Amino acid sequence: MELQQGFCIWLTGLPSAGKTTIAREVERRLRERGVHTELLDGDEVRRGLSSDLGFDRKSREMHASRVTFVARVLARNNVVPLVALISPYRQSRALARKEIGAFVEVYVSTPLNVCEERDVKGLYRKARMGEIHDMTGVDDPYEPPVSPEIVVDTLGQNPGESAEFLLAELVRLKWLPDSFSKSLASGAPARDHLKVHV
Incomplete structure (x- = not known):
């Protein structure tokens, strides 16, 4: 599937909500259909690009800012960055949306x-x-999204089902073409060009 323009899928949620696991499932399905994608996992980025940062608010905001920069570069080069990042503060996510532009906020809602x-x-x-x-959800707050494009409720769903739901929502919202939905059902690669909001 050929992209007209990349866009960012930003998964946010509490630690251990299932963000990275779902993102990996989405990544696999996108790659199988010829979409160029790259997973930016918060823990992996911390081991490299953000190895100098702690977990206080300022450090978390800087971490999100660095991930945002990488995601923006990927998206403008027709890649779909899949960001799996706690990103607990609404302000950081709002800045990411502003910087990247083509941005889909996915709230992985897990109690x-x-x-x-x-x-x-x-x-x-x-x-x-x-x-x-400074543990998010214990002694540091998590600020849930107010109006995310997609909410994934992981209760009663395995990661594969959550990934299928997320992709179906991307089709419904016109980030992916209708043919992608058909390919999900059949397991066959989608062939239409990707349609992206600007």
């Missing part, structure tokens, strides 16, 4: 107690025991 159950790293437990600080 805090479910996120804690899924937390394989044990970060929530460490935060509640006072071993770590």
